[in-house]
Amino acid sequence: xxxxxxxxxxxxxxxxxxxxxxxxxxxxxxxxxxxxxxxxxxxxxxxxxxxxxxxxxxxxxxxxxxxxxxxxxxxxxxxxxxxxxxxxxxxxxxxxxxxxxxxxxxxxxxxxxxxxxxxxxxxxxxxxxxxxxxxxxxxxxxxxxxxxxxxxxxxxxxxxxxxxxxxxxxxxxxxxxxxxxxxxxxxxxxxxxxxxxxxxxxxxxxxxxxxxxxxxxxxxxxxxxxxxxxxxxxxxxxxxxxxxxxxxxxxxxxxx
Amino acid sequence: xxxxxxxxxxxxxxxxxxxxxxxxxxxxxxxxxxxxxxxxxxxxxxxxxxxxxxxxxxxxxxxxxxxxxxxxxxxxxxxxxxxxxxxxxxxxxxxxxxxxxxxxxxxxxxxxxxxxxxxxxxxxxxxxxxxxxxxxxxxxxxxxxxxxxxxxxxxxxxxxxxxxxxxxxxxxxxxxxxxxxxxxxxxxxxxxxxxxxxxxxxxxxxxxxxxxxxxxxxxxxxxxxxxxxxxxxxxxxxxxxxxxxxxxxxxxxxxxxxxxxxxxxxxxxxxxxxxxxxxxxxxxxxxxxxxxxxxxxxxxxxxxxxxxxxxxxxxxxxxxxxx
Numbered sequence: 001x002x003x004x005x006x007x008x009x010x011x012x013x014x015x016x017x018x019x020x021x022x023x024x025x026x027x028x029x030x031x032x033x034x035x036x037x038x039x040x041x042x043x044x045x046x047x048x049x050x051x052x053x054x055x056x057x058x059x060x061x062x063x064x065x066x067x068x069x070x071x072x073x074x075x076x077x078x079x080x081x082x083x084x085x086x087x088x089x090x091x092x093x094x095x096x097x098x099x100x101x102x103x104x105x106x107x108x109x110x111x112x113x114x115x116x117x118x119x120x121x122x123x124x125x126x127x128x129x130x131x132x133x134x135x136x137x138x139x140x141x142x143x144x145x146x147x148x149x150x151x152x153x154x155x156x157x158x159x160x161x162x163x164x165x166x167x168x169x170x171x172x173x174x175x176x177x178x179x180x181x182x183x184x185x186x187x188x189x190x191x192x193x194x195x196x197x198x199x200x201x202x203x204x205x206x207x208x209x210x211x212x213x214x215x216x217x218x219x220x221x222x223x224x225x226x227x228x229x230x231x232x233x234x235x236x237x238x239x240x241x242x243x244x245x246x247x248x249x250x251x252x253x254x255x256x
Numbered sequence: 257x258x259x260x261x262x263x264x265x266x267x268x269x270x271x272x273x274x275x276x277x278x279x280x281x282x283x284x285x286x287x288x289x290x291x292x293x294x295x296x297x298x299x300x301x302x303x304x305x306x307x308x309x310x311x312x313x314x315x316x317x318x319x320x321x322x323x324x325x326x327x328x329x330x331x332x333x334x335x336x337x338x339x340x341x342x343x344x345x346x347x348x349x350x351x352x353x354x355x356x357x358x359x360x361x362x363x364x365x366x367x368x369x370x371x372x373x374x375x376x377x378x379x380x381x382x383x384x385x386x387x388x389x390x391x392x393x394x395x396x397x398x399x400x401x402x403x404x405x406x407x408x409x410x411x412x413x414x415x416x417x418x419x420x421x422x423x424x425x426x427x428x429x430x431x432x433x434x435x436x437x438x439x440x441x442x443x444x445x446x447x448x449x450x451x452x453x454x455x456x457x458x459x460x461x462x463x464x465x466x467x468x469x470x471x472x473x474x475x476x477x478x479x480x481x482x483x484x485x486x487x488x489x490x491x492x493x494x495x496x497x498x499x500x501x502x503x504x505x506x507x508x509x510x511x512x513x514x515x516x517x518x519x520x521x522x523x524x525x526x527x528x529x530x531x532x533x534x535x536x537x538x539x540x541x542x543x544x545x546x547x548x549x550x551x552x553x554x555x556x557x558x559x560x561x562x563x564x565x566x567x568x569x570x571x572x573x574x575x576x577x578x579x
Binding site for chain 2: 011013014016017019026094095096099121122123124125126127130131133134135139140141142143159160161162163164165166167168169170171179180181213214215216217218219220221222223224225226227229231232233234235237238239241242243245246248249250253255256
């Protein structure tokens with residue numbers, strides 16, 4: 001089975017983010033970057049399917065030069081090769097624009113299965129995989145925790161709301177968006193890191209892919225959220241803060 | 257163009273709360289752009305639910321009805337809504353941001369060369385649509401450009417369902433053309449992940465733990481606080497994903513929705529998916545080392561500090577107060 005995994009590099013979780021002078025993006029200068037969490041689960045699912053059924057895992061990622069480190073991480077974990085779509089305006093593209101980039105890059109590969117993470121931890125659109133399926137003319141299922149290959153195609157376990165699940169059968173080729181938590185993530189081994197150095201990374205530029213349609217949805221401005229409640233921050237030593245909190249809960253909020 | 261259309265969602269023969277919230281958002285948007293607000297309900301048997309929607313202040317209710325819409329599939333719903341939108345040419349279509357909407361509306365919008373503005377928490381002048389970025393650390397304001405249909409979905413709890421005023425609308429029917437052969441996926445019946453042994457929904461006190469706890473071995477310090485308070489122990493998604501607590505103790509969009517008297521969030525940053533599950537709590541306390549964590553935006557009381565120092569101190573303070 002030939003599997004493509006679309007992965008995204010995002011600011012590291014808990015990174016302190018600062019709005020830049022344009023008010024349209026964040027300062028990227030001193031950020032640390034990481035593989036998007038649900039994309040890591042998509043990669044893990046692909047590697048496990050390959051281990052069971054054979055085939056090839058190809059990762060594809062769009063972004064500037066720095067994305068190379070995340071691609072190499074995926075190769076070190078066991079992906080066979082990679083496609084890097086070189087583009088430096090990802091944040092200004094809408095979800096359709098990004099899905100178009102990916103579909104052009106994936107198109108000639110004709111994979112049996114394409115996986116994406118459910119949602120990125122930075123912009124959080126949660127749409128790329130579903131739009132990609134539409135552009136490729138393929139069936140899809142989203143929020144997937146488990147994938148089983150069958151005679152006819154796939155049976156996948158989809159997460160529903162409030163603790164419910166459902167199984168869905170679908171034919172191949174198909175696109176799935178993977179939810180976090182379905183598998184245990186692997187670490188790259190030293191051997192894997194060594195091997196990754198000689199694996200192929202095919203670079204395509206967004207210009208190679210052709211003209212970009214202007215976005216239909218425009219991010220005008222970013223800002224710090226307004227507090228919905230006025231939070232009383234209790235200071236002092238841990239003991240003082242804890243004692244003050246119990247007092248507040250008892251006599252002010254009256255919940256104890 | 258024909259104004260604002262709100263697409264409501266059937267859940268077990270009923271209109272769920274989030275759909276009424278989407279209707280309230282549709283009204284906020286309709287007022288903003290001075291356009292009439294209408295409702296459309298896809299499904300296989302929509303008569304009684306459509307009658308209920310018609311008692312709200314909407315111009316028109318359309319039953320988008322077909323036998324193949326009985327069990328949700330992305331293909332059937334995309335086809336049905338695509339045909340309806342081509343016929344009706346709405347200015348804006350508003351959806352509740354449910355798992356179902358997330359599964360098909362991005363593809364539906366793409367069919368029109370459009371992009372869903374998803375998980376919207378507010379609608380400002382322009383209109384500008386506000387949604388969260390960076391796990392709730394920032395807000396983004398989005399504008400729809402061009403003159404095609406604008407697709408919007410609304411976050412759970414962002415608009416108040418009871419703001420939908422009453423009225424008396426006409427009900428019409430629209431029958432889409434869908435063939436069984438066009439449906440490529442085969443959905444199974446929903447099932448529960450595991451037997452429910454805790455009912456967080458009725459708990460009065462909840463101590464909830466997140467990534468800040470670092471290791472499963474550290475959970476006892478939070479359990480001791482929960483025991484001292486007589487509280488149920490709950491968790492954010494990463495803790496259950498790691499298998500440190502069972503999934504039935506997970507609070508958030510994919511877990512339980514809770515509304516206790518006291519919700520104490522320990523080492524939880526407060527991503528949107530978690531907040532939608534607990535923001536109905538009467539009193540929220542957050543303990544986190546990061547003063548910019550989004551959880552502080554909805555907390556009544558906060559302690560900024562290392563949970564490994566603060567939680568044991570709080571357990572002692574609670575024990576002392578109870579004696």
